[in-house]
Amino acid sequence: xxxxxxxxxxxxxxxxxxxxxxxxxxxxxxxxxxxxxxxxxxxxxxxxxxxxxxxxxxxxxxxxxxxxxxxxxxxxxxxxxxxxxxxxxxxxxxxxxxxxxxxxxxxxxxxxxxxxxxxxxxxxxxxxxxxxxxxxxxxxxxxxxxxxxxxxxxxxxxxxxxxxxxxxxxxxxxxxxxxxxxxxxxxxxxxxxxxxxxxxxxxxxxxxxxxxxxxxxxxxxxxxxxxxxxxxxxxxxxxxxxxxxxxxxxxxxxxxxxxxxx
Numbered sequence: 001x002x003x004x005x006x007x008x009x010x011x012x013x014x015x016x017x018x019x020x021x022x023x024x025x026x027x028x029x030x031x032x033x034x035x036x037x038x039x040x041x042x043x044x045x046x047x048x049x050x051x052x053x054x055x056x057x058x059x060x061x062x063x064x065x066x067x068x069x070x071x072x073x074x075x076x077x078x079x080x081x082x083x084x085x086x087x088x089x090x091x092x093x094x095x096x097x098x099x100x101x102x103x104x105x106x107x108x109x110x111x112x113x114x115x116x117x118x119x120x121x122x123x124x125x126x127x128x129x130x131x132x133x134x135x136x137x138x139x140x141x142x143x144x145x146x147x148x149x150x151x152x153x154x155x156x157x158x159x160x161x162x163x164x165x166x167x168x169x170x171x172x173x174x175x176x177x178x179x180x181x182x183x184x185x186x187x188x189x190x191x192x193x194x195x196x197x198x199x200x201x202x203x204x205x206x207x208x209x210x211x212x213x214x215x216x217x218x219x220x221x222x223x224x225x226x227x228x229x230x231x232x233x234x235x236x237x238x239x240x241x242x243x244x245x246x247x248x249x250x251x252x253x254x255x256x257x258x259x260x261x262x
Contacts (some may be wrong), residue, residue: 001013001014001015001059002014002015002050003059003060003154004076004079004080004081005236006052006075006076006079007094008061009055009060009061009064009072009076009078010055010059010060010061010105011052011053011054011055011060011061011076011079011100012032012052012053012059012060013032013051013052013053013080014032014039014049014050014051015039015048015049015050016039016040016042016043016048016049016050017039017040017043017044017046017048017049017050018040018043018046018085018262019043019046019047019085020046020047020048020084020085020086020087020088020089020261021047021048021049021081021084021085021086021087021088021089022042022047022048022049022050022084022088022089022091022225022260023048023049023050023052023077023080023081023084023088023089023090023091023111024038024039024042024049024051024052024091024093024096025052025054025070025077025090025092025093025096025097025099025100026051026052026054026093026095027093027094027096028094028095028134028184028187028188029057029138029171029176029180029181029183029184029187030051030057031051031053031054031057031060031227032051032052032053034051034093035051035246036247038051038246038253039051041253042257044148044215045261046261047052047137047257047258047260048084048085049063050080050083050084052076052077052080054076054099054183055072055073055076056068056075056081056141056183056186057118057179057180057183057188058179063182063183063186066182066186067073067186067190068183068186068187068189068190069190070098070099070102070190070194071102073099073102074100074102074103074106074109075106077090077099077103078103078106078108078110078111080202081103081108081110081111082110082156084110084111086111086112086147087113087260088111088112088113088254089111089112089113089114089115089259089260090103090104090111090113090114090115091115091117091243091256091260092114092115092117093117093118093119093244093246094117094118094119094125094217094218094243095119095187095191096117096119096195097115097116097117097118097119097120098119098121098167098191098194099135100114100115100116100119100168101114101116101119101121101195101196101199101200101203102199104199104203104205104207105196105199105200105202105203107202107203107204111205112205112206112237113205113207113208113259113260113262114203114205114206114207114208115207115208115209115210115256115259115260116207116208116209116210116216116223116243117210117245117246117256118210118211118212118215118217118223118242118243118245119209119218119223119226120218120219120222120223120226121196121197121199121200121229122195122196122197122222122223122224122226122229123194123196123197126219127222128192129216131188131189131191131192132188132192134184134188134191135185135188135189135192137149137150138176138182138184138185138188139180139185141180143175143177143178143181145174146174146181147170147171147172147173147174147175148171150174151167151170151171153217153243154217154243154244155167155242155243155244155248156212156213156214156215156240156241156242156243156248157214157242158214158240158241158242158248159241159242159244159247159248160242164205167239182209196226197229200226200229200230201229201230201231203230203231203232204231204232205232206232206233206234206259206262207227207230207231207232207233207234208234208235208236208256208259209223209224209226209227209230209233209234209235210223210235210236210237210238210245210252210255210256211223211224211235211236211237211238211239211245212237212238212242212243212245212248212249213238213239213240214240214241214242215241215242215243216242216243217243218243220237223235223237226235228229232260236255238252239249
C-alpha cells in the first residue's frame, strides 16, 4: 500500500482510481478502514481516492510523544494530497473535518476544495464535554464495550432503527487495540483544546459543510455556525441522517461527488 514520508513521519494510505484527487480523512480513533468501500466508490465516479491512516495508527508511524497535533496532521494530509491529480478535494469526517479545515487554512497549493462532514469549527461547553466523554471511554473502560457504548451516538435514529443488523456488525468489529485506544485518547485531549474559528477566516477555497439532522454528537446548529464563518461555504442539513453521513446517506455521497466534480 502507498506511503508518504514527511519529516520522519510515515503516512500510510489506500489509493483507488484515476482522475481528480479526493483525500478521505477519518474521525476520532479511526483510520482508512473507517471508509470501507467508499474509496472504490469514488474511483467508480472518476476520482483518484486516498483514505488516510493517520500518524499514530499503524501501519503509519507512531504518534511523536503520544501527543496529537492538528497542524502536524494537516501537513500529513497535504503531503498525501500533493501526490494526487488536481483539483484535489479534502474530505474530513468529524475530527477529520477539523484536520481538513486546518489544512485548508494553510492555503495549500495541492488542495482546491474542502468538505466537512458532521464537523464543527466552533468549540462549545457541550462539545468539550463530549470530547471529555470520549477520553474517559478510551481511558477507563474495557475496549470490548467501546462499540456498544458509542453506536447510539455515531448513527442517527433512522439508521439505528432501519439497519440494526448493520449496526450489530459494526459493534462486533469494534475491538480497539491498546495502540488505537491510546491514539483516540490523544485525539480526544487535543479536541478539548481545539477552536477553529480563527482558521475559518483563512480558508479561501470553496467549502461544503454537511450535517445530519439526527446527529447528536455534532449538532446541526454547530455545523451551520461553522458554515457561517467560512467565506465561501455551501451548507446542507440532511434529513434522516446522523453523524456517520457517508454510511447513512446516499445523498451525502452524491453531494460530495458533485461538489468535487464542479
